[in-house]
Amino acid sequence: MLAERIKEWPTxxxxxxxxxxxxxxxxxxxxxxxxxxxxxxxAVLIRELESRFGPLPLPPETRQRVTSLHTYxxxxxxxxxxxxxxxxxxxxxx
Numbered sequence: 176m177l178a179e180r181i182k183e184w185p186t187x188x189x190x191x192x193x194x195x196x197x198x199x200x201x202x203x204x205x206x207x208x209x210x211x212x213x214x215x216x217x218a219v220l221i222r223e224l225e226s227r228f229g230p231l232p233l234p235p236e237t238r239q240r241v242t243s244l245h246t247y248x249x250x251x252x253x254x255x256x257x258x259x260x261x262x263x264x265x266x267x268x269x
Contacts, residue, residue, distance in 0.1 A: 216250040217242045220257075224268075227257055237268040
């Protein structure tokens with residue numbers, strides 16, 4: 176009985192390792208995708224700000240502030256605020 180149980184251990188360990196690896200890989204994939212989507216959101220917001228406030232490239236501090244936004248909510252809120260603001264300074268971006 177014990178001998179049979181010992182024979183099963185390697186199979187159980189492999190299965191547990193597979194499950195753990197799958198969970199970690201899935202979690203890492205979700206994190207990477209979230210980062211990609213945030214980067215896309217940052218890029219869209221920067222283009223929107225350039226369109227709204229002039230064709231010249233945005234000041235580096237403005238780009239830094241935009242790319243430091245960590246949530247979609249922050250990006251969307253700044254996007255909405257930009258439709259009413261008359262300057263980048265009014266948005267706190269200069």
